[in-house]
Amino acid sequence: MSTSSLQSPGTVVVDGPGVAVLPARGRRRGRGTGVSVRVGVVLLLVALVVGALTIAALSGVRVFDVRTPSMGTAAPVGSLVVTRPATAGDLAVGEVITFRPGAGGDRYTHRIDASGPSGIRTKGDVNGSPDAWLLDPSDTVGRVVAVLPVVGWAGRALPWIVAAVALVWFATGFLAPGDLRSALRLFGAALSVAVVGAVLRPFVALQLLGTSADAGDGVARVVSTGVLPIRVTVTDGGSAHLLSGGTAELAVPGDTDGVFHVASRLDLSVTGWAVLGLVCAVPVVVAFVVGRTTAPLVDAGASAAPAAEDAR
Known part of the structure; x- marks a missing residue:
């Protein structure tokens, strides 16, 4: 009688003519079970949201x-x-x-x-x-x-993002499961969010409320209509830091003949820039984590043959 063991993907025990393969502790659950759990959780959340909205609507909200x-x-x-x-x-x-x-x-x-x-x-x-x-x-x-x-912006963007991501999932469904399909889906989801954001412009936006003249110089009244803090500047004129919904009156040079240029840019603190960088890095982090945690499963029958030869 002789015995040989393998550390991965499982433990192979050879005892005479019989070969027994014990499952590796690292094997994942069946895909069907995981999908069923996720679908059940999603359906439960949808039911809770619909129920809450129905109760609110009936009460006049x-x-x-x-x-x-x-x-x-x-x-x-x-x-x-x-x-x-x-x-x-x-x-x-x-x-x-x-x-x-x-x-x-x-x-x-x-x-x-x-x-x-x-x-x-x-x-x-x-x-x-x-x-x-x-x-x-x-x-x-x-x-x-x-x-x-911000919730209103999310409500406007969500249907477009969901439709775009669903299209990406459908288009990549013809590819074999693997790193390429996962990478394309992640890239497509990130691109969908970026395109919808570029169209709706929820982050940085500015609106001119009106202008007036004061002792030869002009005044421009502006309001921030974006989510993030901005710095608004009139060329050769005034400047102001605005939060979402904030207004400012900016000095306009008197020699502009009624034509002046107003520019806006992000004006975040160090902490704000750090948070924004982390949010932008989410797709990269997710791709890294998925790549590290996803490993191919090895067929037990195929791994038993070398073990049997080694045990002779």
Whole structure:
């Protein structure tokens, strides 16, 4: 009787004419089990989200995506505002409401500037004057109870990203499983996010609110409509640091003949740049981790033959 053992991929015991192969401890579970667990978790999360949204909708809660900068830092562009029903008697000056002036009009989210028997007057925080309309209590959609920054941008981008990633997965499904397919899918997912971000421009954006003249020099009033902090500069003029929804009045040289150039760039702290670098490095880190943890499985029958020869 003779015995021989192998350390990898398993332990082979030879005892006379019989050969027994014990499974390696490093073998992974069957692919079907892992897929079933992931699908179950996804379905559970979807059910929880749908249930929560249904309950909220039945209680009168509504959500709206902010598309214009009229509320400044109180509700920056790309925020999601959450409203609950409220009667005119419950509303006070200074509260933020969502409303629809006139039947079939657009919805707005502004602050109550004045209220009286004749109606409700509203005004955007960065607007120079109150709104032209006088609201009837029936025009009110609800009182704003929460503002979720960036969530509106995510809601706009998510359908496009999901569609693009699904297309990448389908296009690479014809390739054999392996490093090439995994790399292409990871690259395609990262490219999808980059393209959608370039189209929507949620990170750095600027809007000119208006201009005015003061003692020969001009003043440009601007607002940041992006998510990240920026530095806004007028050529040969003023400069300001703006957060999302922030406004500034910048000096404009008087000899520009009404034409001036405004530039914006990222203006992050050292910590901000470090965080941004880590976020951008996520695809590389994921690729490295996947490459390190994915190992080919060795067929037990094929590994038993050399062991048997070694045991003779």
